[in-house]
Amino acid sequence: MQxxxxxxLQCSNGEIFGVDTMLEDLGMDDEGDNDPVPLPNxxxxxxxxxxxxxxxxKHDPPPPTDDENKxxxxxxxxxxxxxxxxxxxxxxxxxxxxxxxxDIKGLLDVTCKTVVNMIKGKSEEICKSFNIKIDFxxxxxxxxxxxxxxxxxx
Amino acid sequence: xxxxxxxxxxxxxxxxxxxRLWATPASPASPPFPPAMALVSINELPENILLEVFTHAPAxxxxxxxxxxxxxxxxxxxxxxxxxxxxxEGFINEDWDQPVADWKVFYFLCxxxxxxxxxxxxxxxxxxxxxxxxxxxxxxxxxxPGDHGTDFPDSKVKKYFVTSFGLCLKSQLVDLKAxxxxxxxxxxxxxxxxxxxxxxxxxxxxxxxHIRVQLVSENYIVLASFEPxxxxxxxxxxxxxxxxxHTFSDYPSGVRHILFQHGGKDxxxxxxxxxxRVTNSSIIITPxxxxxxxxxxxxx
Numbered sequence: 001m002q003x004x005x006x007x008x009l010q011c012s013n014g015e016i017f018g019v020d021t022m023l024e025d026l027g028m029d030d031e032g033d034n035d036p037v038p039l040p041n042x043x044x045x046x047x048x049x050x051x052x053x054x055x056x057x058k059h060d061p062p063p064p065t066d067d068e069n070k071x072x073x074x075x076x077x078x079x080x081x082x083x084x085x086x087x088x089x090x091x092x093x094x095x096x097x098x099x100x101x102x103d104i105k106g107l108l109d110v111t112c113k114t115v116v117n118m119i120k121g122k123s124e125e126i127c128k129s130f131n132i133k134i135d136f137x138x139x140x141x142x143x144x145x146x147x148x149x150x151x152x153x154x
Numbered sequence: 155x156x157x158x159x160x161x162x163x164x165x166x167x168x169x170x171x172x173x174r175l176w177a178t179p180a181s182p183a184s185p186p187f188p189p190a191m192a193l194v195s196i197n198e199l200p201e202n203i204l205l206e207v208f209t210h211a212p213a214x215x216x217x218x219x220x221x222x223x224x225x226x227x228x229x230x231x232x233x234x235x236x237x238x239x240x241x242x243e244g245f246i247n248e249d250w251d252q253p254v255a256d257w258k259v260f261y262f263l264c265x266x267x268x269x270x271x272x273x274x275x276x277x278x279x280x281x282x283x284x285x286x287x288x289x290x291x292x293x294x295x296x297x298x299p300g301d302h303g304t305d306f307p308d309s310k311v312k313k314y315f316v317t318s319f320g321l322c323l324k325s326q327l328v329d330l331k332a333x334x335x336x337x338x339x340x341x342x343x344x345x346x347x348x349x350x351x352x353x354x355x356x357x358x359x360x361x362x363x364h365i366r367v368q369l370v371s372e373n374y375i376v377l378a379s380f381e382p383x384x385x386x387x388x389x390x391x392x393x394x395x396x397x398x399x400h401t402f403s404d405y406p407s408g409v410r411h412i413l414f415q416h417g418g419k420d421x422x423x424x425x426x427x428x429x430x431r432v433t434n435s436s437i438i439i440t441p442x443x444x445x446x447x448x449x450x451x452x453x454x
Contacts, residue, residue: 093199100203112210115196119211123221130196132223144220144227 008036015044041101046094053107056080077113085114197225205229209238213261233257240264255443259343263441266335270328270437271414276313282326289320289419294427302357304393317418317429325415328437341407344444349380350399351416351435357393359428360421362386369402369409378405404444412437
């Protein structure tokens, strides 16, 4: 293969990135003109991080497709990714959105798992860490507690 | 018109802050880009994204998260979430087309599914078995195929229990709640309960084989029973291993324990171990439900 053509991607605030890409599935054809592909849903700062992740992982083997190797638990995030994802919640959520929009499964998996690992403790603590407003009426709260009783019993 | 020149490696060109309109040759009337989301809280994520996060969470943690807020409760009660989790865990594949009354319950039934009998193949001697009757020279463990015996169809099974000239019976009482099967699950969905056992005679001696399996309530009242007449095998038989199986379905609610008992004795009163041999017993609760989902669970 000859040198990869630069693909131009334009983020939400107008910044343009040229990437010698592994983001092949952007619906590009080879004879395309040099107009930048708009990514109105992705901010430049986030896109930079996405590129960083993709560059680090570009030699990863493709994920296994058979049932045997399906990952089940969330404590298998590679160390590099853990460090990479030590960011504000806002950035983490935007990375999830970007990974979903750009269809980068590996990044989506690892960011979702990171969020899941942050969901810890009692519901009050979870509300606090994610800035969620508890909106149950008293009756609803009683009802949900009742429905959940069996899984507290173990 | 000028085109933007780009570097070959990853690079970027910064435009003046606040400048939204970007005149490109190809799009003469470029609309301003819509503002990208400025996220403050997890609940501002689009619902399908939040669902994607939830599919990565362990099941029990997810159920506890129903208490966080009404949005989380409603999303966690969605059947699509649990169907996705079933796919992720390999409980079903993409071509699954059988109707499922409740995917959340189906998920739990799949994850709980295992042999509820302990030490079924005599690997741990007589551990976990209660000896109800120990006649003759009593229960014993031997290795396959045994004297005047045949190989077991599954090579992973290496041993069996063998009975004597007096009645030998052993049993296990399975406590369903302790095994993770909560009351509402059993009473509303009544998943099918598959019971299996294997027995064989010695070729050189006749014997009788007994089995009894009962579904009982909290207070040990029998709600359903499988107790076929004892099987008698004559001397000079082929010593082949025979499988016994029974599926309990549409049983009454209130089942909390399962009593499994089997054994037998030889018919010729010979000292030693000439009675029926038993091994590879199992009780498995399948994900196949008897009835439609009950009122307590969320909508599809």
